Amino acid sequence: MPIRTAQEALTQRPLTFLRSAWPWRSLAYLVSGALFGCLLLGVLAGLVLGGVLLSVVFVGAVLLVAALLAGVPVARFERWRLRLIDSEPAHDPHRKPSDPGVRAWVRTRLREQATWRELGFSVICAGALWWLDAGAVGAAGYTVVLFLSAPFGRDPGAWAYLGPVIGIGLIPVIAFPLTAWAGARAALTRAVLAPRDAELGERLVEVSQSRARLVDAFELERRRIERDLHDGAQQRLVALTMTLGLARLDVPPGSPLAAQLDEAHHQAKQALAELRELIRGVHPQVLTGRGLGAAVADLAGRSPIPVDLDVQVPRLPSQAEFTAYFVICEAMANAVKHSGATRLRIHGRVLAETVLIEVRDDGSGGADPTLGSGLAGLVDRVAVVDGRLLLSSPPGGPTTIRAEIPCSG
Amino acid sequence: MLRVALAEDSVLLREGLIGVLQRFGHQVVVAAGTAKGLLDGVAAEDPDLVLTDVRMPPAFTDEGLRAAITLRHERPGLPVLVLSQYVEQTYAAELLDSGRGGVGYLLKDRIGDVTEFAAALARVAEGATVVDPEVVRQLLARRRDPLDRLTAREREVLALMAEGRSNAAIARTLVVTDAAVAKHIGNVLAKLDLPPAEDDHRRVLAVLAYLRAGSG
Numbered sequence: 006m007p008i009r010t011a012q013e014a015l016t017q018r019p020l021t022f023l024r025s026a027w028p029w030r031s032l033a034y035l036v037s038g039a040l041f042g043c044l045l046l047g048v049l050a051g052l053v054l055g056g057v058l059l060s061v062v063f064v065g066a067v068l069l070v071a072a073l074l075a076g077v078p079v080a081r082f083e084r085w086r087l088r089l090i091d092s093e094p095a096h097d098p099h100r101k102p103s104d105p106g107v108r109a110w111v112r113t114r115l116r117e118q119a120t121w122r123e124l125g126f127s128v129i130c131a132g133a134l135w136w137l138d139a140g141a142v143g144a145a146g147y148t149v150v151l152f153l154s155a156p157f158g159r160d161p162g163a164w165a166y167l168g169p170v171i172g173i174g175l176i177p178v179i180a181f182p183l184t185a186w187a188g189a190r191a192a193l194t195r196a197v198l199a200p201r202d203a204e205l206g207e208r209l210v211e212v213s214q215s216r217a218r219l220v221d222a223f224e225l226e227r228r229r230i231e232r233d234l235h236d237g238a239q240q241r242l243v244a245l246t247m248t249l250g251l252a253r254l255d256v257p258p259g260s261p262l263a264a265q266l267d268e269a270h271h272q273a274k275q276a277l278a279e280l281r282e283l284i285r286g287v288h289p290q291v292l293t294g295r296g297l298g299a300a301v302a303d304l305a306g307r308s309p310i311p312v313d314l315d316v317q318v319p320r321l322p323s324q325a326e327f328t329a330y331f332v333i334c335e336a337m338a339n340a341v342k343h344s345g346a347t348r349l350r351i352h353g354r355v356l357a358e359t360v361l362i363e364v365r366d367d368g369s370g371g372a373d374p375t376l377g378s379g380l381a382g383l384v385d386r387v388a389v390v391d392g393r394l395l396l397s398s399p400p401g402g403p404t405t406i407r408a409e410i411p412c413s414g
Numbered sequence: 415m416l417r418v419a420l421a422e423d424s425v426l427l428r429e430g431l432i433g434v435l436q437r438f439g440h441q442v443v444v445a446a447g448t449a450k451g452l453l454d455g456v457a458a459e460d461p462d463l464v465l466t467d468v469r470m471p472p473a474f475t476d477e478g479l480r481a482a483i484t485l486r487h488e489r490p491g492l493p494v495l496v497l498s499q500y501v502e503q504t505y506a507a508e509l510l511d512s513g514r515g516g517v518g519y520l521l522k523d524r525i526g527d528v529t530e531f532a533a534a535l536a537r538v539a540e541g542a543t544v545v546d547p548e549v550v551r552q553l554l555a556r557r558r559d560p561l562d563r564l565t566a567r568e569r570e571v572l573a574l575m576a577e578g579r580s581n582a583a584i585a586r587t588l589v590v591t592d593a594a595v596a597k598h599i600g601n602v603l604a605k606l607d608l609p610p611a612e613d614d615h616r617r618v619l620a621v622l623a624y625l626r627a628g629s630g
Contacts, residue, residue: 253528
């Protein structure tokens with residue numbers, strides 16, 4: 006596994022760690038942090054002081070606004086600096102201003118939560134963090150220098166030899182706490198300035214909602230197709246077999262025409278049977294009419310492998326119902342196709358607003374969702390409704406597929 | 415001649431069914447496109463038999479089936495034959511459990527075999543129970559253990575019993591004598607620990623109940 010952060014670097018073997026660039030990068034991070042924080046303190050103090058003193062004129066207000074917005078460039082610099090010891094890019098949480106121009110930019114920034122968080126970070130940075138950075142580097146450096154410089158003291162004695170040895174020996178030891186502090190500092194910076202969940206969360210919610218809408222549309226479309234086929238082609242085929250059936254009555258048995266009619270009748274019935282299977286795959290009507298329990302019982306009835314069924318769930322929102330049905334359908338199909346199972350067990354319950362579905366077979370196991378089976382699609386399908394799919398399939402079996410599908414309201 | 419109340423929302427099929435029924439000498443006294451139309455028509459015309467589709471307006475789920483069950487409750491003894499586009503065990507079970515007397519559950523595919531369809535209609539009118547072979551096939555596929563004790567011929571007999579065939583009909587289908595059929599039936603009932611039933615209807619229900627019980 007590649008090392009991405011200073012903290013991860015610390016988990017390597019000590020010699021590997023010491024030979025790597027991470028201690029030096031950590032040192033550079035802390036030194037630059039101390040210098041930058043010191044500079045920042047001056048700039049912030051200058052802006053605020055200037056703003057207050059000049060508050061009677063317009064320039065003062067501009068300076069104060071600049072102080073408020075100082076966090077934005079500070080955060081940008083800190084995110085850039087973060088790359089010294091954290092190779093994962095830190096995303097800018099700010100939105101693009103809706104309009105061009107400085108006013109729109111200022112307005113957008115002042116309304117964003119991120120701006121105020123960055124201001125808070127800047128104040129902490131200027132007030133405390135740089136002291137701590139400087140203190141950590143200073144204390145470490147001072148200790149080493151103290152030992153190294155022992156021979157030059159007024160009365161070194163044994164320290165003339167011992168001091169440099171201890172000093173040099175301390176350098177690799179000090180690398181560990183320094184890197185640890187740099188890692189903690191970087192984690193803090195990332196948590197405040199590049200939150201993974203807050204503003205990103207908005208986008209994620211939007212994305213998952215649009216995915217859920219897609220699934221809804223997908224399901225609606227399947228129902229529509231089912232309806233159309235049922236009302237159209239299926240009825241016509243039934244009518245056709247009826248007409249052919251009646252025609253057979255009027256033709257003398259054994260005549261060539263009777264044989265042809267028989268053949269046509271047979272073909273029409275075959276088409277009807279095939280169409281029925283197709284439509285059932287698109288969207289089973291009993292699922293809409295009677296819910297998951299009945300639909301699964303029906304599925305079990307048509308399974309070539311005996312099924313022990315224990316599904317006790319009430320009527321659910323249609324999306325949860327359809328997803329659960331889909332899971333069971335695919336899991337059964339997988340078991341039949343790949344596992345060589347002789348028995349299936351399907352268990353379904355609702356607990357704490359979650360449908361729990363478990364399909365277990367006694368087959369040969371070794372199912373792998375990454376191998377392009379229907380399982381991958383199943384994982385995606387369940388993820389869309391914020392559910393989880395768990396798979397246990399050791400080589401030799403048995404295979405258990407467990408789905409947890411939220412079904413509140 | 416039967417006076418039939420028919421409910422089917424597809425005009426094409428409704429007309430086709432009227433044609434088939436007339437061809438076999440029956441009279442269609444109610445031809446409804448909705449479940450409500452069927453219930454009203456039955457109240458007005460008092461037909462000999464009700465023939466209905468499962469799925470009808472307005473919601474296109476199971477309106478016809480519900481109407482059939484309602485009618486069986488309200489008018490015990492009124493024969494009801496339900497046609498379904500799919501085999502739904504749940505629907506079949508609800509219908510068969512909903513009362514006594516002539517009842518049938520058939521796939522729409524069976525209408526095409528007009529002679530057999532007319533025969534099934536006549537059996538339901540006489541008070542028999544008719545179950546689609548596909549329903550029986552699925553039920554048989556679910557129960558393995560005790561059914562393994564049956565011979566191939568006994569399994570055939572069991573399937574035909576579950577479809578609601580009489581001894582004579584089973585004998586005709588399998589081309590054996592009535593006596594042979596009676597012997598097979600005796601064996602089947604004994605092997606499955608089912609009580610010998612005096613009439614066909616009870617026998618069908620017993621067999622179906624047995625098959626269903628094993629699938630839960």
